[in-house]
Amino acid sequence: MEEIINSLNPSQREAVLHCDGPSLVIAGAGSGKTRVLTTKIAYLLSKGLYPSTILALTFTNKAAKEMKERIGRMVGQTTASRLWMGTFHSIFSRILRAEAEHIGFTSDFTIYDSQDTKNLLKTIIKEMKLDDKVYKPNAVYSRISSAKNALYTPGMYAASQQLMEQDFNSKMPEIRNIYQTYARRCKDAGAMDFDDLLLYTNILFHKHPEVLEKYKNRFMYILVDEYQDTNYAQHLIVQQLAGDHHRVCVVGDDAQSIYSFRGANIDNILNFKSTFPECKVFKLEQNYRSTQTIVDAANSLIKKNRQQIQKNVFSENEVGEQIGLFSAYSDYEEGYLVANKIAEKRLTEHADYKDFVILYRTNAQSRIMEEALRKRNIPYRIYGGLSFYQRKEIKDVLAYCRLIINPKDEESFKRVINYPARGIGDTTVGKIADAALLHNASLWDVLNAPLDYALKINAGTAKKLAAFRELIDNFRELASELSAHELVLAVVKMTGIASDLTAEGTIEGLTKTQNVEELLKGVQEYCMMKQEEGIESPSLSDFLSEVSLATDQDTDKEEDKNKVTMMTIHSAKGLEFKHVFVVGLEEDLFPSSLAKMSARELEEERRLFYVAITRAEKSCILTYAKSRFKHGQSQMSAPSRFLKDIDPQYLADQSIGATGNTLFTTSPQQVNTEQQRKASAYDQLSASVSAGAERFRQKLKPLSEAKPKATTVNNNVPSAGITADGLQSGVTVQHDRFGQGVVTRIEGEGDNLKAIIQFETFGEKTLLLRFAKLTIV
DNA sequence: AATCCACTTGTTTTT
DNA sequence: CAAGTGGATT
DSSP states (O other), X not given: OHHHHHTSOHHHHHHHHOOSSXXXXXXXXXXXXXXHHHHHHHHXXXXXXXXXXXXXXXXXXXXXXXXHHHHHHHHOHHHHHTSEEEEHHHHHHHHHHHTGGGGTOOTTOEEEOHHHHHHHHHHHHHHTTOOTTTSOHHHHHHHHHHHHHTTOOHHHHHHOHHHXXXXXXXXXXXXXXXXXXXXXXXXXXXXXXXXXXXXXXXXHHHHOHHHHXXXXXXXXXXXXXXXXXXXXXXXXXXXXXXXXXXXXXXEEOGGGOOOGGGTOOTHHHHHHHHHSTTOEEEEEXXXXXXXXXXXXXXXXXXXXXXXXXXXXXXXXXXXXXXXXEEEESSXXXXXXXXXXHHHHHHHHTTOOGGGEEEEESSGGGHHHHHHXXXXXXXXXXXXXXXXXXXXXXXXHHHHHHHHHHOTTOHHHHHHHTTSSOOSOOHHHHHHHHHHHHHHTOOHHHHHHOGGGGTOOOOHHHHHHHHHHHHHHHHHHHHHHHSOHHHHHHHHHHHTSHHXXXXXXXXXXXXXXXXXXXXXXXHHHHHHHHHHHTTOSSOOHHHHHHHHTTOOGGGOOOGGGTTSEEEEEHHHHTTOOXXXXXXXXXXXXXXXXXXXXXXXXXXXHHHHHHHHHHTTEEEEEEEEEEXXXXXXXXXXXXXXXXXXXXXXXXXXXXXXXXXHHHHHHHHHHHHHHHHHHHHHHHHHHHHHHHHHHXXXXXXXXXXXXXXXOOOOOBOSOOOSSSOOTTOOOTTOEEEETTTEEEEEEEEEOOGXXXXXXXXXXXXXXXXXXXXXXXXXXX
């Protein structure tokens, strides 16, 4: 421990060692912020604090995961897994589930994602007979979301003169009623949206001081990462939990605050000092990531912002090359240029593909980059876009699961009642919804007893409804007997989702099937993980609660290891790459046309640019296009104003010169290759359709078989050393997740019979034989 | 009730 | 340009 602490620089060390009172760590980009946090946690543990008394909050799943891994390496996985570490949303959903009855929920509450939220808002707007051209669901959503983030309940919202005035001026005076109805409907459906998780935590703590007391006493030390990204609701939670002991450490960088559109408030960092007046402020100013040029250039840019905490970020790394600036004639050529540069740099700098990242302001820009890289045969992977869990086929399966767990879940009900098509159309669903609204019942209540609600439907429809009800009821009964994995498998098969996707017979259908299988694999892994942790039968409900807050940013697949990365600047926060390309530096794109209005928003865009540049370790190249396809047609664009904000001494402006011209003269040729590419792509497509069909059939087999039965070794076998199945040391076994391995020894007896297995790729694992599905090879 | 077609519409970032 | 909506057709 001492050794680790000694390896820190003085300010890092001080920040780690100050544990008796509140600390505010202002951490410049690349200054070892995560290192301070992880070391601090390890230090606290070494001082004798129990891991379960430390609360560490992050902003993204990815950050939480990474920190967990790093701490695991320092103090061991077991200790690390006992820490309360995760995103605000995941930690407090966990607490809310435990305390659900205090706030009129059950612990099985559903979490509505933004899609669900928007759909429900649309429904309400329609029911209230409001014009959805005026009350745009997105606008209403963001309005309600900011209200929640500022801890305005519907009542308080309606009571606020200021808010009422704003709504009146924006021609949406009914928002207060929409908000109220929305909140009631969510509660009736046993559902919370993302913002509710924070709002209800505050309500819980406010209304039940004894509950707050409990958690205050539980958490002896609180750490918060990326504090500049917290909103008021989050800030207040931290403030309350740390209210008595003041053992709290927050880390942040005001220069990297880029989430104000989500209610993040830089003031939280400034307010921190007034909330905890005795707090010590530490500044981490040495950047270990980037060259001096990159750091200096980024500093010169951020200096143009008014509002910021004074700090002097510096680097003692090599001076490094200047920031490159290239212009292209079109967005198309911009892609070409970037692809060229990557290919060139890979050779001259001996760089791997994985050393490169292409950063853009909007996801839409990824397409054109994608095309350019593909043309040059450069492997790439794209982060973001729609996540795994947002795909239709996945949402469908999960909606069934949600409805099984929570019959009141309105959005899931609507999603699955006629998928796969079973002849229950909009008219019928409309009738059910009307009846439900009239009698203040849930959709499921109506479906369950159509006659009680005087549903006017013909016999055929009634039969179909009854069949659907039985289908779901059946799953509910199975839920107690089957593991989460078996249950989801049953859902996929018995609802007809599997056969529906097969029937599509297209490439997309194949991908969808694969995605569903991926989901099944995920459930299985989840079950195994839980079982190995000693939880006997992980329920579907447990899995759902975990999965509803998951984004798939953390799916680092093995085959994706050495590829060029493409992502939005927002999702690049916290990451670093040797070579960074920031593309699309044009007015109305970056800064976004929507942000030009206010100086505050403009400053946020500038911070975003700051984040982009400071991702780079060795080189950073900026590009812009003079014309770009927008709204279906080519539009001229001017270079971003931000380019002028960088001190020119750090810029190597190559925007006028050979590159551009060569590109221009070669473009007729490109049209040719473009046509060729299209032709060959078509051939490939039809080839893979037929090849896909075969694989398709094979893929679906496991879904259509009754139950995947392998010769599995398991169950209540006593006598140590050798099991009834012949499992003993020296035997080679196959594990679904860990692959092949050799049994080193057998331990324990009866239910506790364990095998210690040396796996080829995963190393030594101890598995409870009662649960681990092993096959003797 | 389902499918298809033509039309409109919007386009930042994410738990 | 694409996705999503609304209307007409089967």
